[in-house]
Amino acid sequence: MERLPKYLHRSQGGLWLTEDERDNLKISYRIKDVLFEEDSPYQHVMILDSHEFGPMLVLDGVVQTTSMDGHIYNEMISHVPMTVHSRPESVLIIGGGDCGVAKEVVKYEEAQRIDMVEIDEAVVRASKQYMPEVSGNLSDNRIRYHYTDGVKFVQDKCEEYDVIIVDSSDPVGPAQMLFELDFYDNLQSALKDDGLMVCQSQSPILHQEVMKQSYERIGSLFPYLGLYTAVVPTYPGGLWSFTIGSKQELPNPDELTFDKDAIYANEDLLRRCFSLPAFLQKLLDEETASLAAVDS
Amino acid sequence: MERLPKYLHRSQGGLWLTEDERDNLKISYRIKDVLFEEDSPYQHVMILDSHEFGPMLVLDGVVQTTSMDGHIYNEMISHVPMTVHSRPESVLIIGGGDCGVAKEVVKYEEAQRIDMVEIDEAVVRASKQYMPEVSGNLSDNRIRYHYTDGVKFVQDKCEEYDVIIVDSSDPVGPAQMLFELDFYDNLQSALKDDGLMVCQSQSPILHQEVMKQSYERIGSLFPYLGLYTAVVPTYPGGLWSFTIGSKQELPNPDELTFDKDAIYANEDLLRRCFSLPAFLQKLLDEETASLAAVDS
Structure with missing residues (x-):
């Protein structure tokens, strides 16, 4: 058989x-x-x-991730923070074993240090060999690969990074720790005083509780908070959310500039990905009000 | 058993x-x-x-359509044309048996005449009874229901409508006729001299050939052409396209105003739904160039 x-x-x-x-x-x-x-x-x-x-x-x-649509997720989780930060010289990628985020981040000349922390070396090896459309078969010598636990990696980092990108899988099993308050707190410490982090925060339609929880946790640690969406055809729900926590004020999206070569992202789309559907804007307004009430 | x-x-x-x-x-x-x-x-x-x-x-x-996400599709296929047209007094809905488009169109006071043409009375009856979240259980007396073939219904109409919304199912079986050049040509005749039509034109990722074909056919008949997208979680591919053919120049999306009560649509999103991903903008630019070459 x-x-x-x-x-x-x-x-x-x-x-x-x-x-x-x-x-x-x-x-x-x-x-x-x-x-x-x-x-x-x-x-x-x-x-x-x-x-x-x-x-x-x-x-x-x-x-x-798939060869057909993996670029959408990877471009949107990378180019938004890299564009929102005015000078991302030092970048940390947590997760992202398919190397798709690293492929986008190396497009920025100013990124001199790119640490990629993936717990599972087998994912990187398999993706590089069999999914070059996604991984880009990276050999850029600015990237340092760390095959270790992202949660532990950031524990002793202090003001080292301009941008941290958390490209996790769903919050079950090993990735669950990447949605915890303690982890976000360590990211906060690992960022320079004008740094920012971004994470995928699941579907605003099918996983609204997870999205809200990430928004609240990140909002309790960072003075500036942002949320944007992209369409990921092969993720259930299609619409996907990304949450930004920043130590510096976020720029007006209409002033973002973007000149990299990409399949999905362009300047217009990056400026407009912060425009949210009515139900989602309403939900975030309520969250923002309750975060403000806690602060005061 | x-x-x-x-x-x-x-x-x-x-x-x-x-x-x-x-x-x-x-x-x-x-x-x-x-x-x-x-x-x-x-x-x-x-x-x-x-x-x-x-x-x-x-x-x-x-x-x-589903009770959970049907409003997204229905709001986006309705509010964009109703907002783009400055005074949609006379509206034709072809298909849309779930009544979700009619539910949105009646929000416009200026819409005095609303013809809804659905071939299958059973769809309307079932939707009104079992999916009131989508259908709105409509009893607005501006709506006239015509249980007949949309293709035949428009054949003898001449300059009667400001806006025509084609809410068809996929281009297989009976709905296939609603993607044909002859049908679009009849819509063109049925529209007043500043009228516009919109149709769902499938996923730009999974059904790119259908989308391109609709764009080319509508572009060969109307002087002004537009394409926008929305996310429909339960449609394969998530990202969905809508094509507009218009007899009058389309307004700058940034100047659209919208004050209706809706779950997904808001002014910001309506203005920005015309911002397309890079691959899609590139594809349409190529189409536009080849349509121009045919014209000249």
Whole structure:
């Protein structure tokens, strides 16, 4: 009998991955081929070549990024903070094992130091080899790879970074720590006195509680707070949120300038990603009011 | 043995709908209850109460709209044209059997005549009864319901409408005619000399060919052309496109004003929905250049 990799099944004569993350909604991808499979010390890592989205990085059976749309998420989590900060010389990337964030960050000449902290070396190795559209097959010598726990890495850092980008997976398993107040507090300490951090904060529609919690926690630590959205076709809910905590006042989005080569991002879109749907703006206004009440 | 409605199956002790529309990507929704089921003369119509998205309208096994996110699509296909046109007194809605577009259009006092043309009376009846969050349970006496073929309805109309909204399902089966050049040509004739039309033109990521085709066909008939996007969480690809063909020059989006009560739409978002991702702007620039070459 055929040995199928974990999480895959055969149906209608084809090979399928069915994401089992949610109880009430299941997404199934038809798979051409298993390009990479390894049980790392942290998780089950696969690169699956899919019919609809090309090669996809799959961790513990959940799709993290695809060759077709991975650039959207990676461009938006990178170019917004790198553009909002006036001179991002020292950058820390936490997570981002697919190397897609690093690929965007190296486009900034002023970034002289780029630390990338990914707990799982297998993810980096697999992504570089099988998803060059996402990873960019990076060999830029400004990047220092640290295969260690991001939570521990930032604990003893003090005012070292201009920009910190937290590219985590969903807040279950190892990534849960990357959504905790203690972690954000350490990021705050690791940032220079005009530094800023950004993290993915899940879907404002399907994971509104997680988004609100990140917003509140970051808002309790940073004087300036921002939230923007992008569309990520292969993430459930489509609309995705990113939260910025900053030590310096955020610029007017209409004054952002952007001249990098990108597939999804352009100057107009970066300026306008802070324009939020009515329900989301209302929710954030309420959060902002309650954060202000705590402060006073 | 239990009789299951068409398109539903039992698995893991639950009732599921699996959309079979795409060969390589399947989305499965866990279902609480079948609220409505009817084989109409045109299609199989169901309202299914789902765990993740609440009641959903399902035609021939494909989810059309849900109580949770139906307002996003309906607000964006309605408020953009109604705001772009300076005085939309006479409005034609083609399709839109869930009544969600009509619900938004009646918010405009200046709209004195609202014709809604839906081929399938069963869709309207089911939506009004089981999805009031979407349909609004409309009884506004400005709306005239025409249960007939939208393609035939517009054939003999001449300069009658300010705004025409084409809220079609995907371009397969009966809705295919609503993506044809002849149909757009009839819409052109049915519009007053400063009128405009809008249609949903599918995902710019997963259905780029359909989107390009609509853009080219509408561009060959109307002097002014626009394209905007919105996020529709339950549509595959998340990012959705809408194409406008207009007889009058389109206003600068930054000058649009909007004061209606809505869940997703607000003035900022309506102004900014015309800001497109880099790849999409580039694609439309190429299309515009080739349309200009045909004209000259």
